[in-house]
Amino acid sequence: MPTDRAANAAHNDHEIESLAEFDEAVTSGSLAGFRIQSVDLTERTFALLAADTTEAVFLGCPMQPEAAAKVRAGGALVFPPVPHLPFDPYRGALYSPTELFTGLARGYEYTPDARSYTWFQRTKTDGDIFASMLRSIHDDAVSDALDEHLLGSRVVGVMGGHALERGSDDYAGAARLGSSLARAGLTVATGGGPGAMEAANLGAYAASFAGEMLGEALELLAKAPSFAPSVGHWAKAAFDVRDRWPDGGTSIGIPTWFYGHEPPNAFASHIAKYFANATREDGLLARCNAGVVFLPGAAGTVQEIFDNATPNYYESRGAPTPMVLVNRDHWTRRLPTWPLLQALAEGRSMVHRIELVESVDDAPAALARMAAA
Known part of the structure; x- marks a missing residue:
């Protein structure tokens, strides 16, 4: 079969x-x-x-x-094509950062990304079956393109909070992680937004360059530490880095218009953006066949941990995939997720597929250990 x-x-x-x-x-x-x-x-x-x-x-x-x-x-x-839409519901390929940010020089509100979010906000609660059908067709087309793109790839997810600022030590650590994973031959996949997600995509982008590129890029990006209050200023800093170092390494970003306050980042070479966040979340984790690294985050990251733990617990996708939680204090004291994950894993095969590490620099070795076990 x-x-x-x-x-x-x-x-x-x-x-x-x-x-x-x-x-x-x-x-x-x-x-x-x-x-x-x-x-x-x-x-x-x-x-x-x-x-x-x-x-x-x-x-x-x-x-x-x-x-x-x-x-x-x-x-x-x-x-037939649907006129006057800011997106193509039948698209046959993933988005690129350049496509989503076309028109950025005029202001973020003129970009396809912002205009698609505005359309979504206007139509998501109006009960129009045509609008909901268009969203569903679009998201299914994006999933089809994502599966085609990832065929045969070893995908590792990096999850973490959107509030992590450029210029911080944790942002630099997430970037080093993305670079290390990409250099190991893995395809890095993130939620595609700012913060830790952007940092991991940046690291994968930097993996194809030698020397001090990543350090210099981090310094340049630190001048625009957050996407708030100006998405345009934040995005322009990223494109300035891309222009200085073109043709970087590839990675995947899987963001959503559901969280309109989270723009996509410009370092994921291929972007699968969804209207339905539930489809996006499940699809992102389901495609991480080489494991997932969970950096410190808040509600969204906690949700992702247990969204990933559930199929591992029931082995509904086959053998459990590795899960690495980074920062012992965060996951045992601030948001004590690790004890519950341990309790779930006890007596099941997933117990050999979860690890808690102190530093982000320990995560690649943890993934490798669990993959070899």
């Missing part, structure tokens, strides 16, 4: 997500059964008129009226 990943790979053979893929597929004269996702086909009318489109599905593909009429008549389903 094929694995889920093998099934996804086979299914992806019939997905078209770029004009180049369309041009290659249509040379056979048949698009039967294909799923064409958010590809501008306005200049491909002749090809569409000539192709077999039996049981094809066109998701948000602009095309000329005669082409749309023909492919429908040929047995295809056509979901």
